[in-house]
Amino acid sequence: MLTLGRHILRNNLFVAPMAGVTDRPFRQLCKRLGAGYAVSEMVASNAQLWKSEKTMRRANHAGEVEPIAVQIAGADPAMMAEAARYNVANGAQIIDINMGCPAKKVCNVAAGSALLQNEPLVARIVGAVVNAVGVGPDAVPVTLKIRTGWNRENRNALAVARIAGDAGISMLTVHGRTRADLYHGEAEYETIAAVKAAARIPVVANGDIDSPHKARDVLAATGADALMIGRAAQGRPWLFREIAHFLSTGELLPLPRVDEIQAIMNEHLEDHYAFYGEFVGVRTARKHIGWYTRGLRGAHAFRHRMNTLDTTREQLAAVNAFFDGQKAFSERLVYLDETGDDARGESETTDRLAA
Known part of the structure; x- marks a missing residue:
């Protein structure tokens, strides 16, 4: 079983953070139907937005099954550190840093996967967030989600993984596409496998995992410690139990009633x-x-x-x-x-x- 700080994760099947999708009701449902871990929708690091209805709703974890993981997004190290402290004060038990979102409105403010173009800034952000909440007796694990790079000519996931490990990041999730790929074509897993082979921290594979057989194949291809599933769980949250059953027994569950x-x-x-x-x-x-x-x-x-x-x-x-x-x-x-x-x-x- 994977552990993040004091939290023992139930299994290695995770719900990906998706804006407008992975709200508290959806996360709760996925956990009930077999997911071992779920990350919230991203919360902006801009403090002026924290009292907005949208952000306050995203920070509402009342009754949520632990561990409570909140993803933060931004491009300023000090603001990201403060966002981490704010969310921990509001119940977050794990902080995830978003460096994987390819959305134009996020990348246009140099956040999300746009950060992969600036490795020194990546180092400053992850260092600031870890130092803000990830050290000391009340340390909260800090995780990171990235893509394989900005584009296919600049795949730098290995370099970012080294930065993350050196900074004290507890777990790294890699989506098998570049930012330029958006969601076109198919995810590639060779880069994730290379990251896993070199990393000293748990690595999670993400991208196009949409069936029990695909889950098994991606684990085999990457050697990843866990899988993160996003779009395939939309309208099919029972996918997590289907995958868990197949990985443990080799048998497929029948279609649900x-x-x-x-x-x-x-x-x-x-x-x-x-x-x-x-x-x-x-x-x-x-x-x-x-x-x-x-x-x-x-x-x-x-x-x-x-x-x-x-x-x-x-x-x-x-x-x-x-x-x-x-x-x-x-x-x-x-x-x-x-x-x-x-x-x-x-x-x-x-x-x-x-x-």
């Missing part, structure tokens, strides 16, 4: 509504409902109708009616051709949201 997934969705939506409130909750739930129903019979038309519903009561009733209809065809989920009408319109949204 429709009534179980209906119950999972009801639980998720009720928690989501309670967390966000009526107005925001019904609107932010739409993307989750789209992911849950992706590839199922009648999903394309259902999503169009879903976007016309403006109350949580109507939304929940429509979701239950949709899954009642699925049960008329099969007791277990039946996915249609992912390239057909019922699978359209999801990939671009997913790519924009992943962090």
